[in-house]
Amino acid sequence: MKQKILMIGFSMVALKQFKDRTDIEVYIIEEEELYEKNKLSEFKTNLVKKIVFGNYIDSEDCVAIAKVLHDEIEFDAVFPSKDYAVKATGKIADLLGLPGLKEKNARILTNKILLREACERYDIPHPRYKKIIRKEDLFNFYEGNPFIFKPATLQASIGISKIESVGDIEKAWENTTSALDNPKITVSREINREHIAEDYVNGPEFSVETLVRDNEIIFSNITEKITFDNNFVEEGHIVPANISAADTEKLLYEKKNLVEKLEIDSGLLHSEWKIEKDGPVLIECAGRMPGDYIYDLISNAYEFDFLKEYSMILMREPTNIQQLATKVSTIRYFNCPAGELKEIKGVDSLMVPEVVDFSIDRSIGDIIPVVKSSWDRVGHFVVVGETHDEVNRIANEILNQVEFEVEIK
Structure with a gap:
């Protein structure tokens, strides 16, 4: 009997890697907007048995959808296809009793501020940091040494600024707060944006x-x-x-x-x-x-x-x-x-x-x-x-x- 995998987010990378497998079948929950603009219907594979639409980017709408599907299909695994699917996948794994990172960890691992707070709690080596809400917070954070200002909820090195002097702060604020994600992987609805500053760390x-x-x-x-x-x-x-x-x-x-x-x-x-x-x-x-x-x-x-x-x-x-x-x-x-x-x-x-x-x-x-x-x-x-x-x-x-x-x- 084939194992049934629920994939949160359509991942052509994973599906191409799994293309020769005969032991699994895949069911996908995808954002309708991403499905349409990336023309995912053109990607053909016998692995995928069903695709349903549901929001997972900064949303938990897909959780209830996953539960309904699970009651019908009984999944053996839930698979996060991308960074923006990790948080919803953690909640689904907990709800369905499937292996995963646990919901609390999924939240920590998709928000750099929450990760730094966890580092403080658990004595994990990390740089000095501060959640940044206003431009003035950057001036208050600066202590004479280089530091990094970056989005806390984006990926792919988007919007990272290095601040080496007070004179860099204005430009860094504009660069980081106005940074846009790749339209192929994000949606047009408003998404939560947070920002973090942290000391620049030297070394390989x-x-x-x-x-x-x-x-x-x-x-x-x-x-x-x-x-x-x-x-x-x-x-x-x-x-x-x-x-x-x-x-x-x-x-x-x-x-x-x-x-x-x-x-x-x-x-x-x-x-x-x-x-x-x-x-x-x-x-x-x-x-x-x-x-x-x-x-x-x-x-x-x-x-x-x-x-x-x-x-x-x-x-x-x-x-x-x-x-x-x-x-x-x-x-x-x-x-x-x-x-x-x-x-x-x-x-x-x-x-x-x-x-x-x-x-x-x-x-x-x-x-x-x-x-x-x-x-x-x-x-x-x-x-x-x-x-x-x-x-x-x-x-x-x-x-x-x-x-x-x-x-x-």
Whole structure:
């Protein structure tokens, strides 16, 4: 008998990953507005048995819908397809008695202010912070050192401002409070917006992807992050991270502490950390599958299907997880100047065996914006090899050969 998964939010990523599975069938609750404007009816898959409309973005309207569906279908798992679905998914999992992050944790993991308050309660290393309501709050927060001002309820590095002096506050206020989410993933109705300031943390940045079953960590990976110059958007990731044994131990200790203090039931935590001289500091933590194809990097490096095993945890099924990486995998995003795209050169450099996936998401004539969020990037490629030196060498050679010629407008 097939396992029945309720997916909150239509995820083409997950459905493409699950396309060859014969052990599951999927039912989806999606926002009608997103379904229509993203033309999701054109995505065909035999996995999906039913799609119903219901609000889940800053809304719990879908909870009652999920209960009615469950009474009819009896789901084996509820799956959060994206960050904005995590909060509703947590409530549904609690209501239906299914594995999940618990409603209280789903709220914490979708609001950066609530996460900081939890860090205070549970002694998780974190930067000094303050909820920001008025511009004057930024002046009061400033103590002479750089700090970050950002939306507390948005994703993809949208609206992040770095304030290094009092003179930066006016521009940062305008940049952050006026930041707009990608219209493809949000709705036109009014959504709650909150903002937070926190001390800027120096040091290299890593993420830790952790699978948890019944409050026990059963897998953790450390991902090394590379960001574009002068902003906070990721230019790439490396799995597993090229990191010392001492820093690995510190990161995994703090992640275990986070999982235990929050009393995570079952699910996936994608947490982001910076390592200072005194140890790791938690930057953010999400309760859903990581973005930027990190799930693929893990699958390539550890040679098991990361998203499949995540779904097996949610379905209370046995897992088949490889604990040690046997390869190194990296993703890099192309760095394209802003302007009208005129020509792309060097694409042939991607046609090597070590490149297992790539995409260029812009066409000649497109207007390329300055990279301010993850949505502004023009494409990516994935390299898999035996060592960090090998994948970094190949990735850098490709980045040097693929050129985007633009006309500055």
